[in-house]
Amino acid sequence: MYEDLIKIIAILKNLGLSLKNPSEEWNYETRFFLQKITYIAKSLGMDFSYNFGLYLNGPYCSSLANDYYNHPNLVVSLKSDYSLNERELKIQKLLKKEILSNPIIDKHKSEYLEALGTILYLKNEYPDFMDDDIFRKVKELKGYLKDRILIIALNTAKKLNFRDDFLNEKIQEELELWDKAED
Structure with a gap:
């Protein structure tokens, strides 16, 4: 390997x-x-x-x-x-x-990477889970992670798994609004 x-x-x-x-x-x-x-x-x-x-x-x-x-x-x-x-x-x-x-990486690098890695892992293992299910499961496994970090990581996971051919102007505007809310 x-x-x-x-x-x-x-x-x-x-x-x-x-x-x-x-x-x-x-x-x-x-x-x-x-x-x-x-x-x-x-x-x-x-x-x-x-x-x-x-x-x-x-x-x-x-x-x-x-x-x-x-x-x-x-x-x-x-x-x-x-x-x-x-x-x-x-x-x-x-x-x-x-x-x-991502601005969060400066102050919460470990927590953010742990949350994002866990979310992507769960999305892979449980493809039928909705975002709320993923959020609850991560909170159950990692109650010490702040909700804010989990939400940012969940939004990042959505962006990473989003197919470009679905990205239209309206969706791009919504993603930009979420990005601003994260800051």
């Missing part, structure tokens, strides 16, 4: 991010970020063989953990010769536009 780590590193490198050594005990934030951003990228269609389960802090994959523990220098240096294809570049742009550029 080393090849999958190289793919996610290519995305992070292209986004201009920097990460700390994930194998050092105090760098939990790096490990957390890698787990969540990889799951979110996978849920958007990135071709990874990583299998995620829902754990205490959202989606988690032990083989991804093995990869970054076994190759911490790749994570720190963001060294990757992998060239992203057109679909992967589109996913990278979505990650930047809808997630990493």
Whole structure:
């Protein structure tokens, strides 16, 4: 699965991010970020063989953990010769536009990524769940997350899963109103 780590590193490198050594005990934030951003990228269609389960802090994959523990220098240096294809570049742009550029990321990065990852996981596992069902389930699992963060994450998940061919001017205006309300 080393090849999958190289793919996610290519995305992070292209986004201009920097990460700390994930194998050092105090760098939990790096490990957390890698787990969540990889799951979110996978849920958007990135071709990874990583299998995620829902754990205490959202989606988690032990083989991804093995990869970054076994190759911490790749994570720190963001060294990757992998060239992203057109679909992967589109996913990278979505990650930047809808997630990493969201104003909430500055003050509530971990909570937001945990909420978003969990929401996307539940939407995948329970495709018939309505937004209210997803919200209740996340509150049940993660009562410590603020409603405001959950609502923003739920709106982000809707945007990420929204097909462009359904996006007309009226819907775009409504999405912009919701974006303003989130700020």
